[in-house]
Amino acid sequence: MKVIVFIALLTCILGQQPEMLEQIAQNSFGRQILQTIQLELTQENAARQIYTMLNKLFYDLRDEDARSSKANGERQTQCADQFASINSIQEKAVVAKADYERQIPGKQEELANKVAQVEQKNAEIQRNDQLQINFSEQRRKEHEAYEHKRDELIGLINGLKQAQQIIRQLQTPHPGGALVQLKDHHEQLLKSYAANSEFKSMASLLMELCTDTKIHSDNDNVQVIVDIINDLIESIYDVQKREMYAEDWAEKFFEQDLLRFSKENVRLSGQIADDQAAAEFAQQRLEDLQQQTLLQQIIYDNKEVERKSFEVACKEDSNAAEQARVSRNEQIQIVLQLLELFENNFNDRTRAALLQIVV
Incomplete structure (x- = not known):
């Protein structure tokens, strides 16, 4: 098997x-x-x-x-x-x-703030420059007004002194010519020097009194007017001194304002330089962050x-x-x-x- x-x-x-x-x-x-x-x-x-x-x-x-x-x-x-x-x-x-993307918004905000600060300070400098121009123009007008008033007061003083000499002639035995001369001088004084002066009324009144027959016929009255004119001249001198004092202080304050604006602009310029440097650094850092962000994406x-x-x-x-x-x-x-x-x-x-x- x-x-x-x-x-x-x-x-x-x-x-x-x-x-x-x-x-x-x-x-x-x-x-x-x-x-x-x-x-x-x-x-x-x-x-x-x-x-x-x-x-x-x-x-x-x-x-x-x-x-x-x-x-x-x-x-x-x-x-x-x-x-x-x-x-x-x-x-x-x-x-x-x-991480780089997280830092970018903050750096953008920092850059924007620095740029805004630079613009703001530049605007302040421009404003200060304009204020200096405005103050200078205002000071020029004030000084011109002062000189005009000073010349007016000096002319008024000289006119009053000349009027005194004419008035004293009224005390002579034959004052006839002096009256005519005083009248002409009165008109010229008001026209040339006292038109806008606070002493206009007083000067005009004195001149009118001197031409009054009742006044100039009395030597005592004439002497009173001469003395009043002396007091008026002294008052004008006082006003002139106050105006000079005010002008000096106005000029001093003006120069102080200009110096203050100048110092302020120097300070602002220094801050602008610092802010611009900070802005440039922030810009560079921002560009670095953006480049690094792009680089990391390229690597990926x-x-x-x-x-x-x-x-x-x-x-x-x-x-x-x-x-x-x-x-x-x-x-x-x-x-x-x-x-x-x-x-x-x-x-x-x-x-x-x-x-x-x-x-």
């Missing part, structure tokens, strides 16, 4: 050999092996030599598979490390960019391009390694099938089948 089963199994195996060889021949590696076997079968002790060759080929393929698997593992580890490095750099770029984008490139390369390497592994496994299976054939089932019929297979 056992013999019958063995014969049946042997018959089955031998019957499957042509089909197995046909399948091997469909593989390019298998065809090369079969071609080599066909050549070796013409030699003595061919089966042993072929078995030795196949056995060595098996171990070579297995070693190559181990090396390839190790190399592929190292390559995938390298890819993982590279991806981790890219992720780390991108994360740092994102954090740095966010470049690393993203690098990531995609590595993804493609690593995927291609992985696919190539997998294809090579599958191909080697097929080759190993072919070698194992042939080893099994030459180790346990090689005979004349097998030799004939190997020689007859078309490769």
Whole structure:
């Protein structure tokens, strides 16, 4: 019974050999092996030599598979490390960019404030300059008014003194010509000097009294008028002194105002220089922040391009390694099938089948 089963199994195996060889021949590696076997079968002790060759080929393929698997593992580890490095750099770029962007609004506000301060202080300087112009014009008008009044008072004093001389002539035995002269002088005095003076009424009244017959006919009355004119002249002198005093103080205050404006403008100019320097620094810092923000974005984008490139390369390497592994496994299976054939089932019929297979 056992013999019958063995014969049946042997018959089955031998019957499957042509089909197995046909399948091997469909593989390019298998065809090369079969071609080599066909050549070796013409030699003595061919089966042993072929078995030795196949056995060595098996171990070579297995070693190559181990090396390839190790190399592929190292390559995938390298890819993982590279991806981790890219992720780390991108994360740092994102954090740095966010930090720079966070600082930009504050620096923009600082720059705007400094620019506004410069504009404000420039406006203050312009205002002070205009005030100096206005004050100078006002002072010029005041000084002209003072000089006009001073000349008027001096003329009035001189006119009154001249009137005194004419009036004294009324005390002489023949004052007739003096009366005419006094009348003309009276009109000229009022016209030239006393038209706008606070002493106009007093001077006019005195001149009229002197031309009155009842007054100038009495020497005592004339002397009273002369004395009154002296008092009037003294009063005018007092007014003139007060006007001079007021003019001196007005000039002093004017010069103090000009000096104050000048010092204020110097102070403002110094502050403007400081503010402009601060504004330039803020502008430079703002540009640095904007450039750093852009740089971090460029770093991130470049690393993203690098990531995609590595993804493609690593995927291609992985696919190539997998294809090579599958191909080697097929080759190993072919070698194992042939080893099994030459180790346990090689005979004349097998030799004939190997020689007859078309490769």
